[in-house]
Amino acid sequence: MAVPETTSDQAPMAYWLTIGRMALRALARDWQAGELRVLAVALLIAVASVAAVGFFTDRIQQAMELKASELLGADLVVAAPNLLQPSLTEEARRQHLQTAETLNFRSVVIAGEMTQLAEVKAVGPGYPLRGALQVSDQPFAPPRIVADIPEPGQVWLDERLIQTLKLQVGDAVELGTRSFRIGQILAYEPDRAGDLFSIAPRLLMNLADIPSTGLIQPGSRVEYRLLLAGEPAALEMFKTTVKPLLKIGEKLQGVREARAELRLALERAERFLHLAALVSVILAGVGVAIAARRFAARHWDSVAIMRCVGATQPLIVRLFVLELVTLAAVAGVAGLVLGYVAQYGLSGVLGQLISRTELPAPSWFPIWPALATGFVTLLGFGLPPLLRLREVPPLRVLRRDLGPVDTRLLALYGPALLATAALLIWQAGELRLALIVCAGVAATTVVLSLAAWGLVKALNLLRGRVGVAWRFGLANIARRGPGSAVQVVALGLGLMALLMLTLVRTDLLTSWRSSLPADAPNHFLINIQPGEVEGIRQFLRERGLSSVELYPMVRGRLTGINGRPVEPNDYQDPRAKRLVEREFNLSQIERLQEDNRIVAGQWWAAGARGQGVASVEQGLAKDLGIALHDTLRFQIAGQSLEAEVTSLRSVEWDSFRVNFFVVFPPSALAAYPATWITSFHLPAGQKPLLAELVRHYPSVTVLDVEALMGKVREIMDRVIAAVEYVFLFTLAAGLVVLYAAIQATQDERRFESAVLRTLGAQRAMVRESLLAEFATLGLLAGVLAATAATVLGFVLSRHIFDFPYQFNPWIWLLGASAGVVGVGLAGLIGARSALRQPPWRALREL
């Protein structure tokens, strides 16, 4: 073998060319020997999973950017919960800005016997100022752009609404007290949030028709918007002039703030997908580490010979690094292609939720992070065992028992840890989350390793009590102690991910569903005027809904605690800030509600009347720093009201019953404008009752929570489906780890099976011993995985989702049997070639 050497007089170019040639030759040879395949596949999966998520999120971001200007339907918007001040419009006119007004609220649309809650948007002339409306004559027909808005007397329904109500263009619908004709099907409106977060279908109408519907009453929940467009300078001018004039609740929204909540939600979803992809990268890294170790060990002999004929340590390192980097480049490109194809699946699952139209094609930018991930994985996990090759002493040629000197564990796997941490911080986008995930991964691995090690040692005790095949299998596990523990941990992590994705997820959903009883309220009535309360009570009682309670609802803002004024800036917590900024709902109640519990102080006596005392929900009290016996001051409809906190309550918010942050005794709020609210359970057969109710009381809004819950569930299921899709890569990575782990001991196994057969063991017996070994490994991994999944599920349900965890004993059975069957079969298949070879040949090759 010719060994190039760097000397000062040698041209570096020629030196590197020679090394390159040698590396390529080695690559071809090692590939044919099948030694690099596991490494390549692991890298391929790592790159593919990052690329798939990268391409997909890139498409979403592009879609968001394209739409940014349209997201508002304007350049600037003033939003308000009540009629806009005329001075705003005047100021806009002074600045020569285009304007248009819209009004958003929810109302029930009636068509014959059918009703459907819709998000109504009434628009004035000029709408939209940016972007364009698209309509069609039939559902799913190709849409066309229109410049107009609905004529008075006409409404445009979106596809979902027109289908739910089984209508077509030209039919009549009732809205409030009057009837409208359906003019078009609304296919697209620029300033609508993604379908992800709009729960109810859309009805578009002319603003001029609003008074004739009788839908808008004082206190109704509506949003007025003033859309503005024009020169940037004029817009800036408008902003500066108007800002000090804005009343509480009135907000300026620019393009940048547009749909902040959608952006935030998408960013979270993206981060989640990135982290999911990263789990597969880490698993793939483990696969790379195991494969690289075996690769290195198999090259000790050849390296020793190279050293003998004069290769220096740097040369050895350069050669192998060059070989691996070339491999990584090839595997990386293949991973990119696979990732590009895979992102179409992800778009299929999630794309519809984000955009109705086709997402823009992905850009090429995500290639770089994906490739970088591949190289970091290779260098962090694969390089350390290879670097040890340079420590192989040339003397190994004479004394085969000499290997590289033992390096410290940290030196070997420190780079892997660093690589993992770097990838996590990069992908999670925030240090804290990354550190939590890092610590979680590390703690899980350590605990699993210790448990695995203990179990492996415990197996030794069983050895004397079982037959020869099983003794041999168990002895193998015990002898490869650390290796077996690593195998158990790797298998356990893979199985745990699977169990989490199947059993624990179902358990969590079941727990969530069962926290809602079957007769939980599924309908809310809101916007009930005081004069309608008795009539509605009567109406419901006549139809068998006698126990329905109605509550007055007064909107007020907290302005002081113990005489000290309360400002949003007093609070760090965003929720507390929001609570102070906004008005929230107050009510008066005589008896403590069913699902409430007093946690401090005392509820007022039956028959108590009047002002001066209040009961506060404990979560609100904690967020705002309210204590028992504090005096609160509220601003309600321009007047102030003071009350001492005499009790703190706990409330089950997810009971779907009506609940309030702050309640007062009866008659305390009598002087303020109120709308009433109630919730009740309506059996499926009684739906027609709603149409009747809305006909009698047009301004009352019916909220069908069942549909809402269904929609929320659908969104959850879609996001879960997307994450599960990404977890397919995790599964693949887990299988690679398993394969690598089995491969790693393949040489020993071939030797052992050859010796056993030489001594007269029949193949069935060798198979049985292999099965004993793998099935036991699988059993240990399965039991550990089930335990870890249970703990994780418990933590998630208790601390994240906040409902009682349902303990599921089946998870152990499933985990154990999946481990035994899966790993047992995989092991047998992996060791098949060892069994087929005549024993003599196997003994000779080794």
Added chain:
Amino acid sequence: MRVDRDPKTAKGSSVTAASSLDNHSGPIVRVVALRKQVVSPEGPLVILDDINFTIDRGESVAVVGASGSGKSTLLSLLAGLDTPSAGRVWLAGADLGELDEDGRALLRAQRVGFVFQSFQLLLGLTALENVMLPLELAGQPEPRRSALDLLERVGLKARARHYPTQLSGGEQQRVAIARAFAGNPDVLFADEPTGNLDQKTGHRIVDLLFDLNREQGTTLILVTHDAELAAYCDRVLELDDGRLQGETRKAEAR
């Protein structure tokens, strides 16, 4: 004619070919027109050609020859560890060509012991478990006691619970010898048994091997390139380039 009802075959076997072993007479090994040929990158390569000989019960035979002369291949064919390209081999009365892989394994379990140059102990098992292995494979009663007796015989009873890596080369080969004799074999194959040992240890191993061989009346077939070791045997078969070149028979006992 030797008629001994061997308890180890009375256990019953599913392999019919092995059932004719009970009371055969004549040579323990018979080789007729044996040929082994493999495909190499340069074309077919003949490793063994036209080999014929017989070995009687209780004989000790050395197969000698230079490296690459085919002696290890011959050993593997005699023991049924590999299959010939042509010709036939009878081992303990059974035609190996008529047995399948598992049938040959069963025959080995019942009749054959091995000693290798590189010991070939299973690293996962203790010395005792290594010796027990063939006893268990042959289904013999009380494998533990017999194995301990054998370890005592090779002087390693105190090391019964040690793993191979905790033993010296010579000790490992003594465990391997104990294992080879554990199944009370009719034939013992030894492939360069002293090749990996220093001279002094090698002498002791050879002494042990031949002592046990005499005690148990085993047929010993030994492959070596060491003329001194070969001289211990009753008969020496010389291989050269895949062919049997000559045979030396010792006139008198050593």
